[in-house]
Amino acid sequence: MFTGTLTLDLLLGDVHSLKEKRGLIRPVLAELSRRPAVAAAEVGAQDLHRRAILGVAVVAGSHQRVVELLDDCEGAVAWRPEFELLSVRRRVRSDEDD
Numbered sequence: 001m002f003t004g005t006l007t008l009d010l011l012l013g014d015v016h017s018l019k020e021k022r023g024l025i026r027p028v029l030a031e032l033s034r035r036p037a038v039a040a041a042e043v044g045a046q047d048l049h050r051r052a053i054l055g056v057a058v059v060a061g062s063h064q065r066v067v068e069l070l071d072d073c074e075g076a077v078a079w080r081p082e083f084e085l086l087s088v089r090r091r092v093r094s095d096e097d098d
Contacts, residue, residue: 004066006056006073007043007089013082021049024082032056032073040073052083066092 015021025042032040037059044053054077058069070090078085 001095002060002063002066002092003095004058004060004070004090004092006058006070008054008056008074008077009086009088010052010054010077011084011086012050012052013084015049018047018049021052025052025054028077028080029054031076035069035072038069038073063092063094 012021012024015024029040029042032038032054038056039058040054040056042052043055045051056070056073058066058073060066060069070092074088077083
């Protein structure tokens with residue numbers, strides 16, 4: 001078994017309130033979570049209206065499949081014009097890792 005995590009640091013465009021931020025972030029999280037073996041949540045910067053940190057976790061039977069899922073999730077966020085992707089952190093682990 002392999003697991004992977006992705007942390008996406010986003011700068012939001014023309015957003016003036018936390019309510020507007022939620023309106024942009026919720027559909028993205030829903031889209032990511034609809035994928036098989038993927039869970040997504042806002043994990044940081046909840047009190048800032050122009051920043052968001054999203055966390056994505058995936059589980060698969062092979063390292064290659066985890067990498068494919070993480071690439072797909074990163075791409076689903078990166079192409080959106082309403083966000084600027086500031087940084088991405090990835091981690092892939094095997095159940096045999098200490």
